[in-house]
Amino acid sequence: MQYNKEILRVLAEAGAEGLSVRKISRHVYNACNTLFHPITQEEVHKYVQSYLLKNSKADDPFIEKKRKGVYRLNRSNKITQQLLLQFRRGMEKEEEKPAVDHSLSLF
Template sequence: MTYDQQILHILTEAGERGISVQTIARHVFNMNVSFFVSPDFEEIRTYVQQYLLRNSRSSLSLIERTERRGYYRLNTKGSADARQLMLEFQEHENIEEAEDEKPQQQDLSLSLFD
């Protein structure tokens, strides 16, 4: 998953209230940290900030600024792409929930230590 996709996923989970640039950057950083790789937080924060500024310029943009300074959310009122994105993420989450609800198969094998 690219940074762009991760940012959009975080914004869909944030909902109408929006989320701050710093918090988005922290989430993206945590999504990319692994045992062997630790990306630079400042690079990620700069990328997130630039991405949000680039994609929130017009009233028809995918992302919009909220009333609070430094907070962003998906533009579900002015952008058809944002509405479609919300539907796609909701659909994806419903599929994952359905897979989780499948009955777990019970292990009926005999134990070697009984």
């Protein structure tokens, strides 16, 4: 699902400090809400909250709870390390595209 990918992207960008559930859900809402597929903030918040709780309760979670309501990626987990590498590669590919001027010359 697209929400899962956005949650992980936001947590990867947040770094070691992590983010609150409210801020994560706001980022996911802004990234996934479109004109043709509108969603509600409450729906996204409930999904984000349940996703974070579910994935932070495992034996070796890839999302860890820093303090009440604040989550971050568990950097010692192998799954998390692989996800961070994939996000970095994706961001590098987007930056590598040079801007090409396709406009016509007047002279």
